[in-house]
Amino acid sequence: MNILNSRMLRGIERMVDLFLLNLIWLIVCIPVVTIFPATTAMYGVIRKWVIGKETDGVFRTFFGLFRECFFQSMGLSIPWFGLAYLIFLNYQLVHSNMLMMGILGVLALLFLSITVYLFPVMAHFETKWKHIIRNSLIMAISYPLTTVLLIGILLISLYLIYLIPAMIFIVGSISVYGSYTVCHRLFT
Numbered sequence: 001m002n003i004l005n006s007r008m009l010r011g012i013e014r015m016v017d018l019f020l021l022n023l024i025w026l027i028v029c030i031p032v033v034t035i036f037p038a039t040t041a042m043y044g045v046i047r048k049w050v051i052g053k054e055t056d057g058v059f060r061t062f063f064g065l066f067r068e069c070f071f072q073s074m075g076l077s078i079p080w081f082g083l084a085y086l087i088f089l090n091y092q093l094v095h096s097n098m099l100m101m102g103i104l105g106v107l108a109l110l111f112l113s114i115t116v117y118l119f120p121v122m123a124h125f126e127t128k129w130k131h132i133i134r135n136s137l138i139m140a141i142s143y144p145l146t147t148v149l150l151i152g153i154l155l156i157s158l159y160l161i162y163l164i165p166a167m168i169f170i171v172g173s174i175s176v177y178g179s180y181t182v183c184h185r186l187f188t
Contacts, residue, residue, distance in 0.1 A: 014049075020058045021045055022173035028066065036077035041066040042173065043123035046180045069122065076118070076129045087111060113140035116150040119176075120183035139186065146182060153179050 021042060028038040044065035048055050055061040087108050094100040117136035125135070140147045157175035160167045 017049075017058050018173040018177065019170055021062065022168075022170055024059065024062050025172060026168065033074070033077070036080070037066055037070045037073035039119050039176075040069045040073045040122045042176055043119045043180055044069065046173070046177050047120075047123045047184070049177075050181055050184050065123075072129055073122065076122075076132065080115070080118075083111060110140070112151060113147045116140075116147065116154060116179065117183065120180050120187075123180070124183070124187050143186060146186060149182060150179050153182075 025038050025042045028041075029035050041062050045055065045058065045061050048061060056064075087104060090104050091101070091108075094104065114133065114136045117139045118132060121132050121135050121139070125132070127135070153175050157171045160171050
């Protein structure tokens with residue numbers, strides 16, 4: 001048995017790659033406006049790992065994908081942050097009206113359901129941002145159990161970061177790996 005090809009060494013190498021990917025993602029997300037392109041690039045790197053494509057290393061692959069998807073992701077981030085802000089603002093305005101709170105709750109759930117598919121769809125398909133939103137909506141409605149699973153992965157990772165703030169350095173890439181693996185099965 002060759003020590004360099006052992007399962008344990010490959011597992012350690014993957015964990016280091018996940019840590020580095022998460023660290024790069026965190027650094028690139030420091031200016032908040034780059035969250036969408038950085039997250040899309042992170043999903044792109046994970047996509048290459050899942051489909052078994054060789055990468056040129058975490059740094060080169062991440063920044064290549066970041067440049068490649070920058071304008072499309074930025075174009076999508078502006079209306080998406082705007083919609084999120086409108087939903088939040090409406091919650092603040094109608095907190096006494098139960099009917100409106102229910103309607104906003106459904107809209108917020110639909111928004112979250114579409115959001116968990118946005119980045120995997122952007123990383124997997126090369127298409128216009130209108131089609132990305134449409135495809136994410138179709139997938140969110142067509143696969144409700146998968147949507148619940150993806151939302152669960154997101155919420156669990158946020159909860160882990162809330163409990164142990166140091167988890168921010170690894171949980172992001174692990175949750176992206178899990179959610180993209182689930183989405184990849186839907187795509188193929």
